[in-house]
Amino acid sequence: MKKESGSVSALERIGQRRSNTLTSIAKEAIEEMIVTGELSAGDRINESALATRFNISRGPIREACRSLEHAGLVRNVANQGAYVREMQLDEARDLYEVRQALTALVGQLLVEKASDALIEELDRLVEQMEKAADEDDLDSYYSLNLQFHDTMMAGAGNASLARYYDDIVKQLHLFRRRGLVQRGNLHASNAEHRHIMEALRQRDATAAAERLSDHVMAGWQRMIEAT
Amino acid sequence: MKKESGSVSALERIGQRRSNTLTSIAKEAIEEMIVTGELSAGDRINESALATRFNISRGPIREACRSLEHAGLVRNVANQGAYVREMQLDEARDLYEVRQALTALVGQLLVEKASDALIEELDRLVEQMEKAADEDDLDSYYSLNLQFHDTMMAGAGNASLARYYDDIVKQLHLFRRRGLVQRGNLHASNAEHRHIMEALRQRDATAAAERLSDHVMAGWQRMIEAT
DNA sequence: AGGCTCTATGTTGTTAACAGTTAACAATAT
DNA sequence: ATATTGTTAACTGTTAACAACATAGAGCCT
Numbered sequence: 407m408k409k410e411s412g413s414v415s416a417l418e419r420i421g422q423r424r425s426n427t428l429t430s431i432a433k434e435a436i437e438e439m440i441v442t443g444e445l446s447a448g449d450r451i452n453e454s455a456l457a458t459r460f461n462i463s464r465g466p467i468r469e470a471c472r473s474l475e476h477a478g479l480v481r482n483v484a485n486q487g488a489y490v491r492e493m494q495l496d497e498a499r500d501l502y503e504v505r506q507a508l509t510a511l512v513g514q515l516l517v518e519k520a521s522d523a524l525i526e527e528l529d530r531l532v533e534q535m536e537k538a539a540d541e542d543d544l545d546s547y548y549s550l551n552l553q554f555h556d557t558m559m560a561g562a563g564n565a566s567l568a569r570y571y572d573d574i575v576k577q578l579h580l581f582r583r584r585g586l587v588q589r590g591n592l593h594a595s596n597a598e599h600r601h602i603m604e605a606l607r608q609r610d611a612t613a614a615a616e617r618l619s620d621h622v623m624a625g626w627q628r629m630i631e632a633t
Numbered sequence: 634m635k636k637e638s639g640s641v642s643a644l645e646r647i648g649q650r651r652s653n654t655l656t657s658i659a660k661e662a663i664e665e666m667i668v669t670g671e672l673s674a675g676d677r678i679n680e681s682a683l684a685t686r687f688n689i690s691r692g693p694i695r696e697a698c699r700s701l702e703h704a705g706l707v708r709n710v711a712n713q714g715a716y717v718r719e720m721q722l723d724e725a726r727d728l729y730e731v732r733q734a735l736t737a738l739v740g741q742l743l744v745e746k747a748s749d750a751l752i753e754e755l756d757r758l759v760e761q762m763e764k765a766a767d768e769d770d771l772d773s774y775y776s777l778n779l780q781f782h783d784t785m786m787a788g789a790g791n792a793s794l795a796r797y798y799d800d801i802v803k804q805l806h807l808f809r810r811r812g813l814v815q816r817g818n819l820h821a822s823n824a825e826h827r828h829i830m831e832a833l834r835q836r837d838a839t840a841a842a843e844r845l846s847d848h849v850m851a852g853w854q855r856m857i858e859a860t
Numbered sequence: 861a862g863g864c865t866c867t868a869t870g871t872t873g874t875t876a877a878c879a880g881t882t883a884a885c886a887a888t889a890t
Numbered sequence: 891a892t893a894t895t896g897t898t899a900a901c902t903g904t905t906a907a908c909a910a911c912a913t914a915g916a917g918c919c920t
Contacts, residue, residue, distance in 0.1 A: 427711050427903070429699065454871070464872090465692065465903045469699045472656065476703040478793075484654045485911050487872060500793045507738040512729060566705075567726040570797060654873070681901070690875045691902085712881050714902060 414500040423525060433470035435460070438480050439527040440490055441579045474553050491580055498581040499626075503539045505574050508567060513614035515562035516606055524561045525606055528554065532599045539592035547592050554599065591619065592627050655689050660697035662687070667706050668806045678707065705804045718807055725808040726853075730762055733849040734803050735794060740841035742789035743761040743833055751788045752833055755781065759826045766819035774819050781826065818855050824849060 407504075436456070439445045451471060453464045460467070471488040474480040481489045515549040531554045559568050598621040605613035652786045663683070678698060678824045687694075698715040701707040708716045758781045765773040786795050825848040832840035 418716050418745055423710055425701060429903085430711075452871075465695075465904060465906095468692075469696055472696045472699040473703045476700045484657075485872060497792070499790045503738065503742070504735070504797060507734045508731070511734040515730070564727045564730055565724070566801075567731050569705075574793075625890090645885085692874060695903090745913060855904080 428466035428575075429469040431458060431471075432456075432462070432466045433473050436467075436470055436474060437477075437479065437576070440474075441576060443579075443582065445490050447490050447580045449490045451490065453487065477573055479580070486578040491577070493577070493580040495581075498578065501574050501578055501581075502622065505571070505578075506619050508574070509570050509622045510615040510619040511564075512558055512562045512571075513566060513605070513616075513618040514611045515564060515600070516558055516607050517611040517614050519563050520561045524557065525603070528606070529603060531557065532596060532603060535592075535596045535599065536540055539596055542592070544592075551595070556583065558588045595621075595625070595628070655693035655698075659683075659687065659689070659693045660700050661804055662802070663694075663697055663701060664704075664706065667701075668803055670809065672717050673681040673809075674717050674719040674807050676717045678717065701738065706802055706807070708764065718804075720804070720807040721787075722808075725805060728801050728805055728808075729849065729853045731796070732805075733846050735798050735801070736849045737842035737846040739763060739785055739789045739798075740789075740829070740832070740843075740845040741796075741838045742791060743785055744836050744838040744841050746790050747788045751784065752830070755810070755833070756830060758784065759823060759830060762819075762823045762826065766823055769819070771819075778822070822848075822852070 416581065429607050436445070436451070445451065453471075456467050457464045471480050471482065475482045475488070479491055481491045531550055535547055535550045535554070538550060559571060562568075598617070600616065602617045602621060605617050639714055663672070672678065680694050680698075683694050684691045698709060700705050702709045702725070706718055708718045710716065755829075758777055762777045762781070763779060786798060819846070825844070829841065829844045829848060832844050
């Protein structure tokens with residue numbers, strides 16, 4: 407019989423159990439509810455209701471909310487409970503400014519550290535995005551775009567930077583005025599990607615930082631103008 | 634690791650409850666213990682012990698630790714509890730890189746937004762720091778330096794930026810190889826301040842960003858060389 | 861009707877007890 | 891002596907109950 411495979415899955419399950427406390431599961435669940443919009447900005451998070459829904463007690467949910475509070479996704483009011491954070495225009499702009507600075511840093515670091523292989527990988531992604539843009543395939547473009555930025559972030563090799571960037575992106579989900587890239591802007595967005603790649607290939611840190619910064623700013627403009 | 638004096642104020646504040654929640658008080662208390670070094674990197678945080686010491690139950694302490702975990706001050710291990718985060722050299726360097734980028738952003742924003750009054754205020758602080766440096770008054774210099782940076786941050790008018798910057802500074806307290814500015818470097822540090830002010834007065838965003846960035850990098854160098 | 865107090869109800873804040881896990885140590889076997 | 895296996899104590903994970911607070915609505919007064 408399958409002795410090996412059986413014990414492996416047992417090991418995996420033990421590992422899962424080790425790392426997955428109810429708190430961490432609740433946190434991920436609530437976070438997903440927020441990011442997907444099942445819970446939208448301003449909604450109250452009812453501890454008891456969530457607890458019964460998840461078949462757990464309120465303790466882990468409270469702990470999860472504390473964590474999400476520091477992440478900027480939840481606002482805790484004493485004796486009133488947790489609300490999904492409401493994001494105003496000016497707060498979103500502030501976040502985008504920080505995002506811009508961090509993205510510029512990614513560019514600088516990439517020029518220092520990126521291998522030729524990584525740059526080729528990025529080039530491939532840009533090509534694929536071009537194809538997706540040609541075909542007006544919004545979903546593919548969105549997914550490839552995420553991959554593109556994740557790949558750059560990985561290449562920058564700075565764990566703190568990656569965590570903060572992630573945090574910011576999650577928070578920006580709270581600011582949904584048609585959050586996605588508009589059809590027709592795909593080629594414009596990808597042209598910026600090409601421009602970035604050019605700077606990376608030439609190992610020009612200043613240009614890479616500037617073009618990535620511009621890219622973020624342009625994304626903000628596209629988002630705002632989509633109203 | 635066991636020093637009563639540090640937490641007395643926290644205990645007192647627990648007395649006047651109901652205005653703040655026990656969780657927030659516990660969080661501040663633990664945070665202070667970490668930042669002041671009463672709890673040092675790697676130390677285990679014993680929930681029960683802290684609870685009895687504060688005369689509260691474990692619940693609020695657990696919630697506080699969840700929040701501090703996301704702040705990067707605490708590391709939670711399932712079934713083992715919370716440890717004060719240990720910061721390696723490379724992690725500190727990563728944080729400094731992010732700090733550098735954020736500080737550069739402060740410079741850009743200041744050039745856009747700073748009133749003349751604020752610039753004069755900053756000038757005054759630089760003058761006072763010069764005096765403190767002349768007198769080798771390390772404590773005054775440290776305090777004024779904090780004020781200087783806080784004033785700039787306030788002038789930048791970006792709440793998210795301020796929060797992230799604060800987070801990073803707190804985390805860097807975990808990396809103590811003689812954390813403070815060395816005697817004798819005070820004048821060097823303040824010369825950089827003057828250089829920054831020059832760029833601000835001329836409303837030169839690029840120069841301000843660059844000089845603030847250099848200032849952070851120089852601070853890192855001073856810290857490293859102090860071993 | 862408008863405004864007030866006061867109760868009723870639901871929700872959160874806090875606690876204490878229970879269950880599960882870990883880690884250190886003693887006991888046993890090799 | 892070393893390694894392995896009980897055994898125990900301490901601690902964390904989780905739950906459920908209780909206390910404090912906030913809010914909505916009934917009743918009352920003018």
